[in-house]
Amino acid sequence: MPAIIEPHDEFMGAVQQIILSSSETDYIDQLIPVMRDLRNSERAGHLIQALNQVSNDRQAEIERICNTNHQEFINSVNQLQHVRQGTVDLTAEIMSLSQSIEASTEKLAEQKRALVDSRGVRQNIDDATQALKDCLEVLRLANQVHDLLQEKNRYAALRALDELQNVHLREVTRYMIAGMIERSVPATQRLIAEAVMADLNTWLFRIRETSQFLGEVAFYHTEMRRTRHKMRFEENPDLANFKLNSAVEAVADESEEFDVLNNEEVQVDFSPLFEAIHIHDALGQSEKFRQDYSATRRRQKELLLPTSLDLLDEDAGELSTLLESIAGFAIVEKATMLKTENLRSSADVDELWDSMCQSAITLVSKSLPAIDNDERLLKIKGVIALFVQTMGSWGYSVDSLDKLLLTIFDKYAQLLKQRFSEDFQEIVSTDDYMPMPINNPDEYDKVINVSWYTPEKDREQQNFPCVLPFSQMYPLCCIDIRNFLNQIYLFSDDHFQNTGVIDDTLKSSLDDLLCHKVCQSLVERLSSQYPGQIVQILTNLDHFETACRELQDLLAEARSSSSAAGPIVLAATEEFTTAKKAAEKRIFELVNSKIDDLIETAEYDWSSTYEPSAASPYMQELTRYLSDVMSSVLLGLPVQIKELIYFDALAHISNAILALPLDPSIRRLSPQSVTAFRLDSEHLIEFVRSLDNPVLMEGLDELRQTVELMAVAKEGEGRAEEEFFDVEKGRKRFGKVDKMSGAELLEKVSQGVEAQKAAAVAQAASPVADKKSTMNFPAFASRFKKDKDAS
Known part of the structure; x- marks a missing residue:
């Protein structure tokens, strides 16, 4: 048979978990789910019944345990009673001791009151002594401030005054002496500030007086850098591309350290300025000091610049002095900006620099028109270039000076x-x-x-x-x-x-x-x-x-x-x-003019029946002139130009000679005149051939072929016309002859031959006339030849 389960048994597990909870919170957490499952009063009764059963079981357990240890519990209770009796005895002893101590405490309190009274009197004495010491210390410090001021140790005096005011006076504020000293502090501070400003003004005056010498030293240092840089790029030509103040030059010259502001020649001590800055900063007057210092430097800048500048001295002394002063002034300004904080801003320094540069540029520009010597201008440029290079090394802008150099170069x-x-x-x-x-x-x-x-x-x-x-x-x-x-x-x-x-x-x-x-x-x-x-x-x-x-x-x-x-x-x-072309043309004109004069002396009798045996005198004179020109007048000319002039002269001669028989007034050419013309032309051709220059010979090809055509034509057989007008033959033998001129000359020679033949027929018909002609012509010819030789 299956086991019978009591109704409360189903809650036993939950109840066990609830009892085993470690804390009240866990107990509640375990109880809540169980209570949610209670749907009616019957189940709630079952839960209560389960809890009662657990309670009864625990109570029975407690009774069992107590029954087992009862004798031990009785023994413990007896021991606690003995302990309690001992505690009561000790309490009685403590009460007795407390009464004894209370009695002695009253005596001690009386003694303490007496001691306190004596200590109060002694404290009053000590306080009076300390007050006197504090007042004496304040007086000593006040006197020390004035002593330091007299010793010109002004910053120490100011610090002592500040310590006196902020430390020592606060310790004696209840005494009248503190008020007296407090009221004297501002006056003392003014004395310190005035003394510092007096020293600063003296320092500024010395700086202004030293500016020119400082600039001179800076210029000398730049000149030495130039020399060293020149020596370096002479040894290494690659360095020639790097100018002064370039990064490469700066690295190469860094071994030659030189402090312009502190060297054997000049020393600029900034201590007065630093002291003034510290003191005014301590006084809380830094902004006022900065403005006063800036105004002072502007006034000094105005005093530095002259109203006019003389650039006519040989060494440019006034310009050097001006630029050295500006350089020294600007170097001090740049050094002041680098050595201090918030005293001189970059804008203030650049403003003064630009103002000085513009003033110098104006002075130089006004004086430039009076200079009429380029060497003097070169010296002026050298001074300005040295100034530019010097100031460029200090980081100043030199663009306006570059423009001035450009103006000077234009003038130069x-x-x-x-x-x-x-x-x-x-x-x-x-x-x-x-x-x-x-x-x-x-x-x-x-x-x-x-x-x-x-x-x-x-x-x-x-x-x-x-x-x-x-x-x-x-x-x-x-x-x-x-x-x-x-x-x-x-x-x-x-x-x-x-x-x-x-x-x-x-x-x-x-x-x-x-x-x-x-x-x-x-x-x-x-x-x-x-x-x-x-x-x-x-x-x-x-x-x-x-x-x-x-x-x-x-x-x-x-x-x-x-x-x-x-x-x-x-x-x-x-x-x-x-x-050159104009000169060549002019030589052509002169030579050709002389050639024209000689050719004009040619006296050809184109109808002559006399046949000469030598060249005409004018042709001999012409070749002599050409020889003289070649060997004397044109001797110094380059070969190309000389050949060109000679070629042009020969071309001109050829054209001029060819123009003689082509004269429209000449209607016919006798064979004898053609022979005379041929002798003259051949004389010229032989002269040119003797020069051994094929180029010059080419210039006479037309003359030579024309004369040859005329010589063939005078034979009167018609062979000249046949060869000349034949394309193939004419091109080979008379290719240089102008067609129109050749045809005209052939016509004239042909008419001359025909006329001479007609004259011969007429002479044969009239023996007397022929005899007269034969008898008279040789005499005329002989006289003509003598006259020509004489000329």
């Missing part, structure tokens, strides 16, 4: 240009326009070194005395050109930012000098009637053209601006080229 370039203009003009006007004689090797070397000229012979092969192709003006102008370049580039040796301006100014100035003062002056002299002078001018122009081309390369290599690139082209090069 104008003066240089004016001076060299006069030199060039004098050289050109006083030249003898003759090839330059050289007497010895020293003269030769000097001329070659300064001139852009490459001799045909080596130095060892040159014989002396000798003659150079150009006249004396060319090397003199070359010397001036080199001097002009050196003078211009001198301006860029020191600090000068606008190097591109130097290059542009140099190029434009050189162009102007060479074009207007040299080239134009030479062109003006081309109006001369002396061929030798014109030839010399042409030779000089050719060398000047070569010099310009060399200058272009030289300027491209030596230009200051590293950013510029590409070739440099001088306008003067083209000007000299054009002038």
Whole structure:
């Protein structure tokens, strides 16, 4: 059978858990779920019944335990009773002892009251003694403040006064002496501030007096840095690209330490300034002191600048003094800003610097127009450049001074240009326009070194005395050109930012000098009637053209601006080229004019029946003139130009000679006149052939072929016309002959031949007339030949 479960048994487990709870909170937590499950009063009764059963079980357990230990419990109770009896006895003894102590305490209290009374009297005495000591200490400190002030130990005096006011006076505030000293503190502080300001004003006055010498020392130090830097980049050319005050220069020169403010020459002690700053800071007057100091420095700056500046002295002494004073003043300002806090701001220092720079620039600009010497301007530039480099090392902006240097350079370039203009003009006007004689090797070397000229012979092969192709003006102008370049580039040796301006100014100035003062002056002299002078001018122009081309390369290599690139082209090069052409044309004109004069003396009798055996006198004179021109007048010209002139002269002669038989007034040409014309032409051709120059011979091809055509035509067989008008034959034999001119000459020669044949027929019909003609003509011809020989 299954076991019967009592109704309260289902709550026994929950009740056991509730009883085992460690705390009241856990007990409640365990009880709440059980109570939630009670749905009616019957189940609640079951829970109560379960709890009662547990309670009864525990009570029975307690009784069982108590029954087991009853005798031990009785023994413990007896022991507690004995202990309680002992405690009562001890309490009685303690009460007795307390009464005894109370009696002795009354006596001690009486003694203590007596002691307290004696101590109060003694404390009053001690207090009076201490008060007297405190007052004496205050008086001592007050006197010490005045002693320190007299000893000029003002900061210590101020600190002592502050200690007196904030420490010692507070200890004696209840005494009248404290009030008296308290009222004297402001007056004492004013005495200290006035004494400090007096020392500071003295220091500022000395600083103003020392500024010029301080600037001079700074300039000297910068000059020494320049020298060391120059020596370094001479040893290492790579350093030449780094200027003074650059990072590379600063690192290279850091071993040479030099304190401008503290050295063997000058010492600037900032102690008075520091003391004034500390004292005014302690007085709470820092802002007022800063404003007063700033106003004082502005007044000193105004006293530093003169009302006018004289730049006409040779050493630029006044300018040096002014810039040294400004430099010293600015160095002290920068050092003050670096050594102090909040006394001098960067804006204040820069404002004073800009003001001084603008004043100096104004003074210099007003005095510049009076300067008419470029060397003096170079010295002025050197002083300003030294000033710029010195102040650049202290971190000051020098942009406005760079603009001043640019203005000075413009003035410098104008003066240089004016001076060299006069030199060039004098050289050109006083030249003898003759090839330059050289007497010895020293003269030769000097001329070659300064001139852009490459001799045909080596130095060892040159014989002396000798003659150079150009006249004396060319090397003199070359010397001036080199001097002009050196003078211009001198301006860029020191600090000068606008190097591109130097290059542009140099190029434009050189162009102007060479074009207007040299080239134009030479062109003006081309109006001369002396061929030798014109030839010399042409030779000089050719060398000047070569010099310009060399200058272009030289300027491209030596230009200051590293950013510029590409070739440099001088306008003067083209000007000299054009002038050469004008000179060549002028020589052509003179030579051709003389040729025309000689050809005009030609007296051809185109209807003559006399056949000469030699060239005409005018042709002999003409070839003699050409020979003389070649060997004397044109001797100094370059070969190309000489050949060109000769070629043009021969072409002109050829054209002029060919024009003689083509004259419209001449209707026919006799065979004898053709022979005379051929003899003259062949004489000229042989002369040119003797020159052994195929190019010159080509210039006479038309004359030679035309004369040959006329010689063939005079035979009267019609062969000339057949060959000339045949395309293939004419091209081979008479290709240079003009078709129209050749046809006209063939017609005239043909008519001359026909006329002579007609005259021969008429003479055969009239023997008398023929006899007269035969008898008279030789005599006439002989006399004509004598007259021509005489001329």
